[in-house]
Amino acid sequence: xxxxxxxxxxxxxxxxxxxxxxxxxxxxxxxxxxxxxxxxxxxxxxxxxxxxxxxxxxxxxxxxxxxxxxxxxxxxxxxxxxxxxxxxxxxxxxxxxxxxxxxxxxxxxxxxxxxxxxxxxxxxxxxxxxxxxxxxxxxxxxxxxxxxxxxxxxxxxxxxxxxxxxxxxxxxxxxxxxxxxxxxxxxxxxxxxxxxxxxxxxxxxxxxxxxxxxxxxxxxxxxxxxxxxxxxxxxxxxxxxxxxxxxxxxxxxxxxxxxxxxxxxxxxxxxxxxxxxxxxxxxxxxxxxxxxxxxxxxxxxxxxxxxxxxxxxxxxxxxxxxxxxxxxxxxxxxxxxxxxxxxxxxxxxxxxxxxxxxxxxxxxxxxxxxxxxxxxxxxxxxxxxxxxxxxxxxxxxxxxxxx
Numbered sequence: 031x032x033x034x035x036x037x038x039x040x041x042x043x044x045x046x047x048x049x050x051x052x053x054x055x056x057x058x059x060x061x062x063x064x065x066x067x068x069x070x071x072x073x074x075x076x077x078x079x080x081x082x083x084x085x086x087x088x089x090x091x092x093x094x095x096x097x098x099x100x101x102x103x104x105x106x107x108x109x110x111x112x113x114x115x116x117x118x119x120x121x122x123x124x125x126x127x128x129x130x131x132x133x134x135x136x137x138x139x140x141x142x143x144x145x146x147x148x149x150x151x152x153x154x155x156x157x158x159x160x161x162x163x164x165x166x167x168x169x170x171x172x173x174x175x176x177x178x179x180x181x182x183x184x185x186x187x188x189x190x191x192x193x194x195x196x197x198x199x200x201x202x203x204x205x206x207x208x209x210x211x212x213x214x215x216x217x218x219x220x221x222x223x224x225x226x227x228x229x230x231x232x233x234x235x236x237x238x239x240x241x242x243x244x245x246x247x248x249x250x251x252x253x254x255x256x257x258x259x260x261x262x263x264x265x266x267x268x269x270x271x272x273x274x275x276x277x278x279x280x281x282x283x284x285x286x287x288x289x290x291x292x293x294x295x296x297x298x299x300x301x302x303x304x305x306x307x308x309x310x311x312x313x314x315x316x317x318x319x320x321x322x323x324x325x326x327x328x329x330x331x332x333x334x335x336x337x338x339x340x341x342x343x344x345x346x347x348x349x350x351x352x353x354x355x356x357x358x359x360x361x362x363x364x365x366x367x368x369x370x371x372x373x374x375x376x377x378x379x380x381x382x383x384x385x386x387x388x389x390x391x392x393x394x395x396x397x398x399x400x401x402x403x404x405x406x407x408x409x410x411x412x413x414x415x416x417x418x419x420x421x422x423x424x425x426x427x428x429x430x431x432x433x
Contacts, residue, residue, distance in 0.1 A: 057087065057094020063430030064095060070426050075100040078294040080393070080410050080419070081287040082110040086319045087427060088327065089404040095430075096319075100410075103285040104296045113320060115275060115282045116409045117301060119313045119390030123239045125271075125325060126254065126311035127182065127367030129262050130242040131345055138249040141179040145186075145241060148248055151221035152176060152241075157187060158224035161195040165204070169224050176229045178245075181238040182366040183353040187225035188236035190312070197224070205237060210308050213254065217244040233357035233364060239311030246311075254309035265338050266324045271317040275303040283316070286392050286411045297413065313391070319409050322396060326405040330398050350386045350400075379421050380428035391415045395423050402431065 054061060067085070074080040082100030086093065098110045118125075133139070139148070146153040155176065156169035172187070180186035191202025201223050210216040217240055226234055243254045250257045255273055263271050275283055286297040306314060328334065329350075333341035341349075352363030352370050361377030363370045368386040371377055387397035393410040406427045410419075 053092060053094050056092045057089040058432050059087065059089070059094045059430050060432040063432070067426040067430050068097070070422065071099055074419070079289070079416075080412055081294060082284065082410055084110060084112065084114070084319045084407075084409040086323060086407045087404070087430075088323060088406075089402065089431075091403070093323075104287060104294070105285075110284065113270070113282070113318055114284050115270060115279070115316045115318060116284050116394055116411060117286060117313075117390070117392050118315045118317050118322075118394060119392050121317075121322070121388055121390040121394050121396065122313050122315040123311060124367045124388055125258070125262070125315060126239055126243055126246070127349070128325075128329070128341065129254075129258055130182075130246055130311075131341060131349060131366065132261055133246065133249045135342060135345055139178055139245075141177065141182070143178050144175040145178060145181060145245075146175055148245060149217070149221070149241070151218050155187075155221070155229075156224045157228055158197055158226060161193070161197040161226060164196045164200045165223065167197055167224060172225060172229055174229050179353065179366070180230055181241050183233070183364055184236050184238055185231075185233055185354055185357065186229050186236070186238055187227040187232070187234060188220065188238045189223075189226050190235055190237045192235070197226075213240060213243050213247065213308050213310055216308055216310065217241055233354045237312045239367075241311070243309060243311035254311070262325075262340065265340070266328060266335065268317070268321040268324055271315055271321045273306045273309050273314050273316070275316055277304065280304070284409075284411045286413060288413050294412070319407050322407055322409075323405060326396060326398055326407070330400065330403070330405055350384070379424050381424055389415070389420055393419055395420050397424065404431075 071083050081104055082102055084098045087095040098112055100110050102108050102110045102114055155172040157172055158167045158169055160167055176186040189198055189201050191198045191205060204219050204223060205216055246254050246257050280303055283303055286300060287294055288297040328340055329346060332343035333339055333346045349366040350368055351365055352372055354364045358364055361371060361373035363372045369388055371381050371383055371385040374381050374383055382399050382401045384401060385397050385399045389395045391413060393412040393415060395408045398405050408423045
């Protein structure tokens with residue numbers, strides 16, 4: 031305990047060294063605001079509501095702020111360092127969606143196309159009548175075929191198996207807890223499971239990006255990781271982003287932690303960091319804050335970075351436009367792969383209309399604000415996911431802005 035307290039004290043001292051005044055000024059961040067942000071994160075780590083945090087703010091073309099605090103593993107008490115590897119979990123979704131939309135620009139499909147035109151197993155979907163029953167629930171036929179746009183916007187009616195109902199628990203078991211040889215196997219299983227609603231009639235957060243991953247394989251003739259490395263990760267120099275971590279780099283992986291009855295401990299189950307062969311669109315990638323910043327900078331720059339264009343500005347505009355009306359509520363919409371702030375007042379958190387974002391189940395967060403020329407990334411490894419930390423991350427980042 032004494033050693034852990036000492037390490038935390040040293041880490042916090044390192045964390046609170048003020049960022050360079052020039053960097054803060056260039057990024058339009060205030061010293062007082064940054065100090066309040068640091069104080070909040072220090073408090074979360076000290077109170078063991080977060081085991082660690084890496085925070086990065088990029089604004090006006092510069093990294094204005096980048097700090098780490100806490101430990102990368104409670105059992106070893108090793109301080110968190112920059113350039114460590116995190117489970118992205120659902121922050122995999124935007125990366126795979128961008129890759130998929132690169133194929134859209136090549137003319138492989140239209141957004142209004144039926145998924146069953148390319149994956150016939152989705153031709154005869156059923157819709158559950160009652161989510162409190164298991165997979166044998168009574169069903170009705172889907173009244174329309176699901177489209178690629180509905181898959182991209184989470185309006186097709188699929189589930190993610192996360193709500194805790196009997197049906198969702200069985201869906202999660204079929205998709206994630208039974209072995210699958212590859213993404214094709216998982217997606218074929220998804221096609222056999224009942225939808226939670228009729229296509230196009232609601233927004234339900236779902237595992238539908240796995241369908242995008244399968245379609246990448248169908249259109250490109252490559253595995254998802256081959257396509258990503260050739261077309262996106264490689265050109266962006268995201269050298270630490272992959273579905274598997276090389277053995278020599280495994281020591282950089284940050285452990286996942288869990289909160290149970292107010293106690294923070296290392297999670298009993300850690301996802302494998304090697305040997306993964308299901309290259310999914312919903313989760314599965316490992317990455318660093320620095321790598322994810324490169325991805326976000328490309329998007330903030332309307333699809334181009336360092337002389338290489340990945341998407342056209344109009345495609346980025348399409349992806350970051352609300353496609354779901356008021357289905358989500360709370361001042362939030364959803365585009366193609368990203369949540370979008372549509373009404374700051376209704377949302378109730380500091381921000382800008384047009385800000386787009388997403389997060390991961392192990393408490394990783396990012397947002398891009400084009401009107402403020404800003405990207406913010408917060409990496410941790412804590413489950414269950416906390417909406418509180420997402421809101422406070424935004425609140426404390428925006429309050430640190432100056433001119």
